[in-house]
Amino acid sequence: MGMIVKPLYTPRYVPTGNEVAVFETSKGTIRVRLFGKDAPVTVGNFVELAQKGFYDHQNFHGRVEGDVVVGGCPVTRPLRPQQVRMAVREQLRGVHPGIGDAGYVIADEWEANPRNRHMEGSLSLAHKKDANTGSSQFFFSLADHPEYDDRFTVFGQVEEGLDVMHRLRIGDDIESVRVEGAAPLPSDDDLPETIVVEGEDGPQEVPNPVYQAMQALAHLLERKVVV
Secondary structure, three states: OOOOOOOEOOOOOOOOOOOEEEEEEOOEEEEEEEOOOOOHHHHHHHHHHHHOOOOOOEEOOEEEOOOEEEEOOHHHOOOOHHHHHHHHOOOOOOOOOOOOOOOOEEOOOOOOOOOOOOOOOEEEEOOOOOOOOEOOOEEEEOOOOHHHOOOOOEEEEEEEOHHHHHHOOOOOEEEEEEEEOOOOOOOOOOOOOEEEEEEOOEEEEEEOHHHHHHHHHHHHHHHOOOO
16 A cells, blocks of 8 residues: 655745734643744644634643643544543554644745744644654644754744643643734635646646645544544
């Protein structure tokens, strides 16, 4: 069986530089200043997902004491806190928090990001071991971690609620994520299914990766969960 290749998506939302993400969690509120000018792809993707309700009613599924707390996996959405904790300990058959994403991937930005420093309260894009495999999952740094600076894209910093961040545990609910200061999202209604690109033998029609990415996301939001 061949490996599934997910489309590489370039967000159509262009950050204003004024975006603040507001995480309403079962432990309290966290406000995060997003780095739209320094990590526009990552912030654009996060804003699109947040404003479409992707993160609502998910659960944090990872925590390493003194290191990070991880969220953004849609597999957790239908689970109760205790079920998430059981699944993380592999006590819930067939459910694997941490494998879900938005149905596409985005490009890393850590190399060109002048603010790519993992400090206490940093918000970063999680990804698999290969480059350009981040999608929807994120993590908060619980301490300074310069060893992550050349591996993960930092796209925000906690402004309020650092104490709430430190109290987060596996299974805690992400009640909602909204973005203040965001411009309206671009419409998905007029996306063409195919585009024309210049090939070796002249122009050729190929699938539109943006359309594919948005179809994958729409299907995910409709299903509520990816397993």
